Amino acid sequence: xxxxxxxxxxxxxxxxxxxxxxxxxxxxxxxxxxxxxxxxxxxxxxxxxxxxxxxxxxxxxxxxxxxxxxxxxxxxxxxxxxxxxxxxxxxxxxxxxxxxxxxxxxxxxxxxxxxxxxxxxxxxxxxxxxxxxxxxxxxxxxxxxxxxxxxxxxxxxxxxxxxxxxxxxxxxxxxxxxxxxxxxxxxxxxxxxxxxxxxxxxxxxxxxxxxxxxxxxxxxxxxxxxxxxxxxxxxxxxxxxx
Numbered sequence: 229x230x231x232x233x234x235x236x237x238x239x240x241x242x243x244x245x246x247x248x249x250x251x252x253x254x255x256x257x258x259x260x261x262x263x264x265x266x267x268x269x270x271x272x273x274x275x276x277x278x279x280x281x282x283x284x285x286x287x288x289x290x291x292x293x294x295x296x297x298x299x300x301x302x303x304x305x306x307x308x309x310x311x312x313x314x315x316x317x318x319x320x321x322x323x324x325x326x327x328x329x330x331x332x333x334x335x336x337x338x339x340x341x342x343x344x345x346x347x348x349x350x351x352x353x354x355x356x357x358x359x360x361x362x363x364x365x366x367x368x369x370x371x372x373x374x375x376x377x378x379x380x381x382x383x384x385x386x387x388x389x390x391x392x393x394x395x396x397x398x399x400x401x402x403x404x405x406x407x408x409x410x411x412x413x414x415x416x417x418x419x420x421x422x423x424x425x426x427x428x429x430x431x432x433x434x435x436x437x438x439x440x441x442x443x444x445x446x447x448x449x450x451x452x453x454x455x456x457x458x459x460x461x462x463x464x465x466x467x468x469x470x
Contacts, residue, residue: 236296237261237268238289241433244268247297269297283395286423291430295389310384313391320397322355325454327403328410354454362450366390369442373434386431393427394420421447 235244242263248256261268271279271293282290299309329351370386396419402408421443428439 234296235268236292237264237266238271238292238297239266239268240264241292241296241430247272269293271297283423286426288426288430291389291393291427294392295385295427295431299388299392306384306388310388310391313388317391317394317397318355318359320400321359322351324397324400324413324416325351325354327400328413350458354457357457358450358454361453362446363387365446365449366442369445370428370432373428373432373438373442386428389427389431390424393423396420396423417447 235247236242237244240261240263242261244259244261246259247269248258250256256272258267258270258272260266271290279290279293366386367383370383396416399416400413403413424443425436425440428434428443429436432439
């Protein structure tokens with residue numbers, strides 16, 4: 229990815245010096261990989277819709293195209309994009325918890341101002357502490373994966389991979405128009421988890437079971453922290469201070 233500043237074959241991940249030869253504007257010839265003998269990156273000539281479809285299908289080669297051949301430090305303002313994606317991730321995560329609260333607790337528009345303030349404070353605390361523990365567990369898992377694989381991955385690069393592969397969280401915006409049961413939101417989480425696993429496998433060059441274990445552990449810790457916070461708030465709120 230951006231940390232290595234090297235192009236890759238999207239099929240086997242072999243490092244390449246170039247992906248195509250340009251003879252004139254609009255006239256290029258795609259290069260073939262020296263290892264697998266396939267066209268190194270056919271996505272160069274594909275429409276964006278093909279990229280979207282392959283992302284939904286969780287194809288490893290589309291992630292190699294994005295992380296190694298498209299999102300490089302030469303073509304991407306890395307730090308700015310990292311902050312933008314992180315902010316979007318947190319906003320969508322906050323909205324998901326809000327929707328779940330509305331579905332499961334029957335949140336009504338007639339709530340008092342104090343109740344709304346308390347609700348939003350709870351949301352921000354869940355998202356803040358939950359994602360902090362998620363990142364800490366993810367960082368620990370990436371350190372373990374880096375030692376167990378042939379590649380070297382910086383935390384920023386892996387974080388960008390996780391944020392990009394969480395694209396399916398955008399589906400949450402559809403709840404502004406249609407009503408869904410809470411099970412649909414949990415299915416959305418499963419899709420995001422599987423996408424994160426594939427992206428982490430590509431960026432760390434580790435095995436799928438190891439990457440799945442890291443992602444599952446990070447999300448499990450996040451879930452447990454949020455449940456503990458909610459339980460603590462219920463106990464604190466039930467105390468009679470009179």
